[in-house]
Amino acid sequence: ExxxxxxxxxxxxxxxxxxxxxxxxxxxxxxxxxxxLDKKGTSSLAPNLVRGYHYExxxxxxxxxxxxxxxxxxxxxxxxxxxxxxxxLYPTRSKNQQQLLQSHRCSSCYAxxxxxxxxxxxxxxYCSRSCQESNWAFHKQICVKATTPINTYNTKPFPGRVxxxxxxxxxxxxxxxxxxxxxxxxxxxxxxxxxxxxxNPENPLGTSGKLAQAYDRVLREIYMGxxxxxxxxxxxxxxxxxxxxxxxxxxxxATEFLAYLLDGLHxxxxxxxxxPYVELPDIEDGENMAVASAEAxxxxxxxxxxxxxxxxxxxxxxxxVCPRCxxxxxSFDAFNHVSLEIPQPQSNxxxxxxxxxxxxTNALPTRCVLQVPRGSSVAxxxxxxxxxxxxxxxxxxxxxxxEYSIYEILQDNKSVNTxxxxxxxxxxxxxxxxxxxxHVVATNTLKNxxxxxxxxxxxxxxxxxxxxxxxxxxxxxxxxxxxxxxxHLWTKFNYIxxxxxxxxxxCITNNNGEPHNLFPNNSPMLPSDSEDNIVDYLxxx
Numbered sequence: 217e218x219x220x221x222x223x224x225x226x227x228x229x230x231x232x233x234x235x236x237x238x239x240x241x242x243x244x245x246x247x248x249x250x251x252x253l254d255k256k257g258t259s260s261l262a263p264n265l266v267r268g269y270h271y272e273x274x275x276x277x278x279x280x281x282x283x284x285x286x287x288x289x290x291x292x293x294x295x296x297x298x299x300x301x302x303x304x305l306y307p308t309r310s311k312n313q314q315q316l317l318q319s320h321r322c323s324s325c326y327a328x329x330x331x332x333x334x335x336x337x338x339x340x341x342y343c344s345r346s347c348q349e350s351n352w353a354f355h356k357q358i359c360v361k362a363t364t365p366i367n368t369y370n371t372k373p374f375p376g377r378v379x380x381x382x383x384x385x386x387x388x389x390x391x392x393x394x395x396x397x398x399x400x401x402x403x404x405x406x407x408x409x410x411x412x413x414x415x416n417p418e419n420p421l422g423t424s425g426k427l428a429q430a431y432d433r434v435l436r437e438i439y440m441g442x443x444x445x446x447x448x449x450x451x452x453x454x455x456x457x458x459x460x461x462x463x464x465x466x467x468x469x470a471t472e473f474l475a476y477l478l479d480g481l482h483x484x485x486x487x488x489x490x491x492p493y494v495e496l497p498d499i500e501d502g503e504n505m506a507v508a509s510a511e512a513x514x515x516x517x518x519x520x521x522x523x524x525x526x527x528x529x530x531x532x533x534x535x536x537v538c539p540r541c542x543x544x545x546x547s548f549d550a551f552n553h554v555s556l557e558i559p560q561p562q563s564n565x566x567x568x569x570x571x572x573x574x575x576x577t578n579a580l581p582t583r584c585v586l587q588v589p590r591g592s593s594v595a596x597x598x599x600x601x602x603x604x605x606x607x608x609x610x611x612x613x614x615x616x617x618x619e620y621s622i623y624e625i626l627q628d629n630k631s632v633n634t635x636x637x638x639x640x641x642x643x644x645x646x647x648x649x650x651x652x653x654x655h656v657v658a659t660n661t662l663k664n665x666x667x668x669x670x671x672x673x674x675x676x677x678x679x680x681x682x683x684x685x686x687x688x689x690x691x692x693x694x695x696x697x698x699x700x701x702x703x704h705l706w707t708k709f710n711y712i713x714x715x716x717x718x719x720x721x722x723c724i725t726n727n728n729g730e731p732h733n734l735f736p737n738n739s740p741m742l743p744s745d746s747e748d749n750i751v752d753y754l755x756x757x
Contacts, residue, residue: 226288231271233262261293261306266510270362273303324351324440325404326375334359343408350409354440376403378438379445383452384465392474397438401527402481406432407439414485414522422483423458430454431481455480469557478552482524491519501535501544509533512548520550528552565590565632567597569614570642571605572688581642581686588632595628601643611690613644620683621659644689652694654750659707660685660712661723685712698746698753 243533265271271293279292295303322330323340324347332342337359342348376398380390397403405411411432417425430451437446456463459476493517499508509531517525529552536545565588570581586600594614602609614626617640626641635641647653662682688708692701706717722742731740734753742750 223286225286226283226290228288228290228293230294230738231261231265232290234258236320255349263306264510265305265505268511269507282680300454322347322408323355324348325407326439327404329406346409347407350407350436354436354442375439378441378443381445381447381449383447383449385467386394386448386452388468388470388473389448389452389462392470392477393434393451396474396477397435399527400467402523403435403439406435411485411523414487416484416486416489418489418567419483419486422453422486423480425484426660427454427458427477427480428484432479471553473489476551478524478528482520482522482552485522485524487521488519494518496547499546499548501546503546505533505546506544509548513550516550524552525550560609563590564588565592567632567635567641570617570640570686571601572642572644572686573605574645574690584643590633593628594626594630594631595634597632598628598643607645611645612646613646615642615644615687615689616640617687620685620687622657622687622689642686642689646689647691652752653691654694654696655689655691657723658688658690659683660687660709685709694749694751697749698743698748698750701750702742 255447267273273295276294283292295305295307297303320330320341321328322343324342327343330341330343332344332348334340334342334348334355339359340349340355366508380393382390411428415425415428416422430453434446434448434451437443452462455477459478462468462473462476470502490634496515497508497511499505499512513531529550532549532551534547534549536547537543538545561685567588569584569586571584572581582605584601584604586604588596597614598609598612601607602612615622616624616626616635626635640664649655660682660683688705690704690708692704696704702720702722705722706720709720710717722744723740724734724742725740726732733740735741735743
């Protein structure tokens, strides 16, 4: 009998909102969870409660029996079932929003329903004594003693709309700060000086409170000062002192900067003075994930508790599957930011394609306009062009032309979103790749016949030669003769006006564009009157 576990009285205090604590969370709770509070504004259920972990629903008779047996230290929490046999855990209470909009706003933190008033000028209102003390350094410059009460108040119509000076490639910092300055819960926490109760200068993971204090000074200049632009130099110096990677005038990622700033503010305002050791629970597939998530979050709160965490942090669920035994392991990790891709318009895109068909006797390209959805691939372009031109997909090769030469052969999985609107895209009809087919890329070069000193490079190429016209991607059988190759290429370039056949010379080059001496007399020039097979000269090259 001595080993029997004795149950204590019913205690629901962990399920109720804390509005009487000495730290900065009490004011935050009273303002942002006012719809959860009862009519007296004292207590109500905390948000994000999970059934099976935080509470259980039992009939009234069972609760009364347990209360009579063990007693209770808190008020009972009762909820009625609806006509649909459901229970509303957080019943909505009507709130006069119009009355709040017409009420006076605090001149420091801009919270509505401010009751206190400056006793000297009778113009401005405050929601607490700390707000008045915080704003006095700025308000005393314009405070004038009044003899009669004034019913109007002079808060800014658009508080916080103040620019930030660029300190040298600090666009990433200014954009992140402007977003954070307009996060109302955190901003009011600083402007009302409630953050001073949470300041944790002894936290080894923080900055001894220097980051939070520097952030507070800039924030007060933004909301309480009279300047149209403020310099965040003090905040940048404080950040660079503890994160040297943000020192200097180099560009950085705004998301990386914001993640560091949130983490630094969280550690400076962490209400946990001595963090206990918390063992992470083992979560396997099949468990109640809502309960497992709540348990992991409570373990995280034992070491981390700040207004930054309450406002910006959430949970990621990660699932890992062992490739050998197929064991599923689940973990819940806290995060303070999520990187998302900028959504692209789901409209169609018109793309202009130059088509070089092999059956075109004039060799002139045909301009085709294709309408494709954004996010399509080059394979989708090929399918549309094949349907429009009648050329099989296997015989189409898409290329990006830049400065009169082939810049890139586009692969089928390439997204059309990576193709710029000013890129010149060409489609060539070629034979499929086989062991008996030769594919070549041919460009037009205008030879300069005037020889000057130092006009030739080490390979003998004239530096003044110019590329012009459209490059050609073509194919022919491996058993073709040199004369036939010459004739084949002439049919591709005879659209150029004024070009005569006897002027055309074919130079064989390697992958680097250097002349390849394959033919008799150690020449890179293709003989136009040779009946030898081209493959005899190319060999494995």
